Amino acid sequence: MAHIGFAGEPPSPAVRRLTAGIAPSTLQEILNRCLSGTVSPAVALMQMLIDTEDASAVRAAVDEVTGRAATLSRASDSILRDRVDDLTQLVVENEPGCERIAEMLQGTMDSPEPARTVEEGIAFCERLFDWSVQQSEEASVALYSLGSPQLLERATMEIMAELEQWGRVSNDHSVLDIGCGIGRLVQKLAPYVREVSGIDVSKRMIDAAVRRCGSLPNVHLLKGTGHDLHEFAGATFDTAIAVDTFPYLRQSGAALVETYFMEAARVLKPGGELVIFNYSYLGDDEADAAEVAALARDHGFDVLVSAIRPLAMWDGLAFRLRRRPPAVSS
Ligand SMILES: C[S@@+](CC[C@H](N)C(=O)[O-])C[C@H]1O[C@@H](n2cnc3c(N)ncnc32)[C@H](O)[C@@H]1O
Structure with missing residues (x-):
């Protein structure tokens, strides 16, 4: 049974080399978790989109990692290469989806958090989900589906x-x-x-x-x-x-x-x-x-x-x- 955790081991030197200098640092941390196998590529993409609300910035960060990974040896870093390939493929195959999610995130109404009253909280959720399901049925229930x-x-x-x-x-x-x-x-x-x-x-x-x-x-x-x-x-x-x-x-x-x-x-x-x-x-x-x-x-x-x-x-x-x-x- 796979066990994907939020925290995890610190990134290995090979992972750190792939993500060094990627800005903002929050993106770098998410990429570290993904390339260390702590979160799946789909969840990592979702987290990066939530963080930046900018699909081009996410694409640029992933492209940077993809380019650097080309220098990795297939023989000694095959697991890491596979993780980079999975992430790259997901971004390439879901470019319009990522843009759509970024737009949804930009348009999402701010949550009254914590709600002042239960009535206010429920009314907010009703509006939020009435709205988001019209943007993308798949993304409205699971943002990490990237609308796919x-x-x-x-x-x-x-x-x-x-x-x-x-x-x-x-x-x-x-x-x-x-x-x-x-x-x-x-x-x-x-x-x-x-x-x-x-x-x-x-x-x-x-x-x-x-x-x-x-x-x-x-x-x-x-x-x-x-x-x-x-x-x-x-x-x-x-x-x-x-x-x-x-x-x-x-x-x-x-x-x-x-x-x-x-x-x-x-x-x-x-x-x-x-x-x-x-x-x-x-x-x-x-x-x-x-x-x-x-x-x-x-x-x-x-x-x-x-x-x-x-x-x-x-x-x-x-x-x-x-x-x-x-x-x-x-
Ligand atoms: C992230 S979606 C998940 C939907 C579904 N469980 C799934 O995984 O596909 C959260 C759902 O909870 C619903 N929800 C939020 N507050 C609720 C409440 N007070 N009573 C019933 N449903 C609520 C939303 O309308 C929304 O459909």
């Missing part, structure tokens, strides 16, 4: 493989996707589970999801209020997934995170599981693990997996929580 359906498909299949390995994909299971976006996971899960429901605060996300997979007979999609999961009865689901949704709940306020944990516990059957990919964007895995552990304890979950990065393409931080059966009073 093929890259998003690859990333989605990696998440599916992990869910399968964790026993969450089974034809007698009901699954809930919290913050389902365009329904990429709903669509993939549907053939392999009994029923799958997706809920999202963004009407335009749900419109896209309905267009993509709403006609599947065991799929239910709905626009929620963003406040809770009141549309679903208690003890309905075997699994609830939240893929890159919690960071937005968290930005909307700690009270909303508490509510969603309480709601997830309510709608899950005893023994059912809540799978979270990314809890926050703080970049502090230990802090995330501590917060999730406290929430799990307060809302009746056991932590089965905490703060691992099991995917090769996306560095989503994964948590797997099991809902404890209610205590039997004697």
Whole structure:
């Protein structure tokens, strides 16, 4: 299982030679992480685009590294050469996508962070995702897809493989996707589970999801209020997934995170599981693990997996929580 982490070993002298002098230093650091194998080329490109909001600057930095790598020996530096080749290929094949992402980032409304009220946070997320899904459906749910359906498909299949390995994909299971976006996971899960429901605060996300997979007979999609999961009865689901949704709940306020944990516990059957990919964007895995552990304890979950990065393409931080059966009073 590939393990892509945010931190990692310091760059080797060979990596440092390839990135020496690349400005700004934030780009150099991202390239160091990518060429050391700590983040995937897709995530590195996304991070560089977020950092600069300038596709030409990112292209120039990658071109510089590509040029310098030509002098590396294939025999002694084959892994490093391969990493440079992967990054170069991704940039070359996705030039229009990178430009589109840079434009999206320039146009993105500033987040009221932290939101002053939960209402303000939810309203912001609704506007943000209504807007971004109109720019690019693929990028709106996963910026690192660079807007490419093929890259998003690859990333989605990696998440599916992990869910399968964790026993969450089974034809007698009901699954809930919290913050389902365009329904990429709903669509993939549907053939392999009994029923799958997706809920999202963004009407335009749900419109896209309905267009993509709403006609599947065991799929239910709905626009929620963003406040809770009141549309679903208690003890309905075997699994609830939240893929890159919690960071937005968290930005909307700690009270909303508490509510969603309480709601997830309510709608899950005893023994059912809540799978979270990314809890926050703080970049502090230990802090995330501590917060999730406290929430799990307060809302009746056991932590089965905490703060691992099991995917090769996306560095989503994964948590797997099991809902404890209610205590039997004697
Ligand atoms: C980065 S996208 C990820 C979408 C989807 N989980 C995926 O991975 O393809 C985050 C999603 O969370 C949704 N979201 C944000 N706040 C929400 C809330 N309070 N309730 C429900 N969905 C919310 C957004 O509308 C958006 O679709």
